[in-house]
Amino acid sequence: MSGGGKPRRRRRWPWALVAVAALVAVVGLIRRGAGGEKALDAALITKVKRGELEIAVIETGKVQPREKVEVKSKVAGQVDKVFVVEGEHVKKGQLLLRIDPTDFRRDVARGEADVAHAAADLAQAKNGLEYAQLTLDRREKGLAERGVAQIDVDVALADLKSKQVAVATAEAALASIKVVLSAAEDRLRYTLIDSPIDGTVIQRGIEPGEVVTPGVQATFEGKALLTVADLSTLIVKADLNQIDVAKVKLGQSVTLTLDALPGKKYEAKITKIAPASTTPKGKDVDVFPVEATLSVADEAIKPGMTADVRVHIETRPKVLSLPIEAVVKEGGKSTVTKVIAAAGGKQKTEKADVQAGARNDREVEITSGLNEGDEVLIKPGSASENEYKM
Secondary structure (H helix, E strand, C coil), X not given: CHHHCCCCCCCCHHHHHHHHHHXXXXXXXXXXXXXXXXXXXXXXXXXXXXXXXXXXXXXXXXXXXXXXXXXXXXXXXXXEEECCCCCCEXXXXXXXXXXXXXXXXXXXXXXXXXXXXXHHHHHHHHHHHHXXXXXXXXXXXXXXXCCCCHHHHHHHHHHHHHHHHHHXXXXXXXXXXXXXXHHHHHHHHHCEEECCCCEEEEEECCCCCCEECCCCCCECCCCCCEEEEEEEEXXXXXXXXXXXXXXXXXXXXXXXXXXXXXXXXXXXXEXXXXXXXXXXXXXXXXXXXXXXXXXXXXXXXXXXXXXXXXXXXXXXXXXXXEEHHXXXXXXCEEEEEEEEECHHHCEEEEEEEEEEEEECCCEEEEEECCCCCCEEECCXXXXXXHCCCC
16 A cells, blocks of 8 residues: 555544433433423413302303394285384384285275175165064054954064064174175285384395285295394393203393403393203204393394303302313313422422312312412413403
């Protein structure tokens, strides 16, 4: 080889150092995992606190007027004129719309003519009855004086009975025709549709020229002609499950919050609880509808808005509690991950059995197993941004 020197040997020790460092790192990780000495995230540590625990039932409901009437027609016909618009305040008995009365007026006129004709027939029948009675009286007197034969009296009596039947028939015919006339007059009156209550027109589903049909449907499309609601008293309807409804009683206070009106809270009272469950359309789970009446009406609240309904059940004073995320229920037992001090000022965790009591949507009561001030690890972490804010 050139230069006559010995060949160089490659140095292998840097690779050995890398392998040793990796082994040390793995051992360190294993030791930290086994010993529970890994640093804990302070944001996931909470303390057992003592204070008031409010028990509440929370559900989503919908705002509705307590009294709402869908205005429908009792007669079929074409709408002649609509006198109100959506949002208009109306009084009970105020004219809302009119159906073309032409055909109905014609029916009334025809009925009046029939009544007049039947009344004339009745008057004629009564005149015939009076004459038949007079004839009978005369013949009976003549029979007593031997100037009239018995057969003449019998003929007069038969004629009287016939005239009595004619009068009864005419009276019945007149009464029947009067009923027909009265029905025609009712139909004519029904062409003028009034408001059934004091309230506000919240929906208008008809326009002049459209045809309405009576009965269950208001129009051929099944829409109500108009909907009038009393907005002075609003309610919120919510469906509760069988566990929650057992806690709710009439008169309990309710707090309402609406997504449409952020930052505002409204007070209400439970005013109706369903006596039996119902099954909502399209669902398989039975629910119990309840109603809460708002204490004060607010024009900003509109029917149809959704509301978070918080029914206040009770408040337990001076109890120990933890966030619900800190308590895990497994196998019928409630456990927590308790944080305790370790050597060197570090922290470690251990499982601890606890006895859980009442709970709400955020906290759970701890009746035994922990003391005030004990630190517990939240698993999973608390999604505070999604918590119910009061």
